[in-house]
Amino acid sequence: MSNKRDKLTRNILIDSLSEDHVRVIESLSKPRYDEDIAEELKIKATIVRTMLNDLHSASLVDYDRSKNKKTGWYTYVWNRRDDKVDEYIHNYLQAELVKLTSELENEKQGIKFSCRCAILPFENALESDFICNECGDQLLAHDNSEKIDELVGNISTLNSLLAQSPKKDE
Numbered sequence: 737m738s739n740k741r742d743k744l745t746r747n748i749l750i751d752s753l754s755e756d757h758v759r760v761i762e763s764l765s766k767p768r769y770d771e772d773i774a775e776e777l778k779i780k781a782t783i784v785r786t787m788l789n790d791l792h793s794a795s796l797v798d799y800d801r802s803k804n805k806k807t808g809w810y811t812y813v814w815n816r817r818d819d820k821v822d823e824y825i826h827n828y829l830q831a832e833l834v835k836l837t838s839e840l841e842n843e844k845q846g847i848k849f850s851c852r853c854a855i856l857p858f859e860n861a862l863e864s865d866f867i868c869n870e871c872g873d874q875l876l877a878h879d880n881s882e883k884i885d886e887l888v889g890n891i892s893t894l895n896s897l898l899a900q901s902p903k904k905d906e
C-alpha cells in the first residue's frame with residue numbers, strides 16, 4: 737500500500753464519516769474492547785460505541801461478543817475489516833463518479849442564464865423575459881466552460897483512482 741493511497745483512503749473516510757471515526761478505525765490495528773479504544777483516544781465510551789455502530793453499519797468493523805457469567809453483561813471485542821475498507825473506498829469513488837457525470841451532463845445541456853441568485857436553462861429565462869422572478873435582476877448568458885473543465889478534470893481523476901482501486905467490478 738502506498739502512502740498516497742493511505743492518505744486518499746483517510747481523506748475519503750473523514751469526508752464520509754468523521755475524523756474521530758477514522759481515529760477509531762486506526763486504533764483497531766488489533767482487536768480491542770470499546771473501553772480500551774475510549775481510553776486511548778480520550779473519547780467517552782458511549783461516543784466510541786456510537787461510532788463503532790456507525791462503522792459496523794458501513795461494514796468496516798465487526799465484533800466478537802461474549803457474555804460475562806457473573807454480571808450477565810455482554811462484552812464486545814472489535815475488529816477492523818481491512819478488506820471492507822477497500823470496498824468502501826471503491827464504492828465511494830464509484831458513487832462520486834456517477835454524481836459528477838450527471839452534473840456534467842446537466843452542465844452540457846444547452847446554454848444557461850444567470851443572475852446573482854440563480855442559474856436557469858434558456859427556456860425558463862425566456863419565460864420570464866430574462867428578468868429573475870426572485871431578485872429582479874436581468875438574466876445574462878452564463879459561461880459554464882470553467883465549471884465543465886473542472887468537472888471533466890475531476891472525473892478523469894476519479895477514473896484513474898478507480899483504475900488503481902484494488903477491487904474491480906464483480
Ligand SMILES: [Zn+2]
Nearest residue numbers: 851853868871
Ligand atoms: Zn435572481
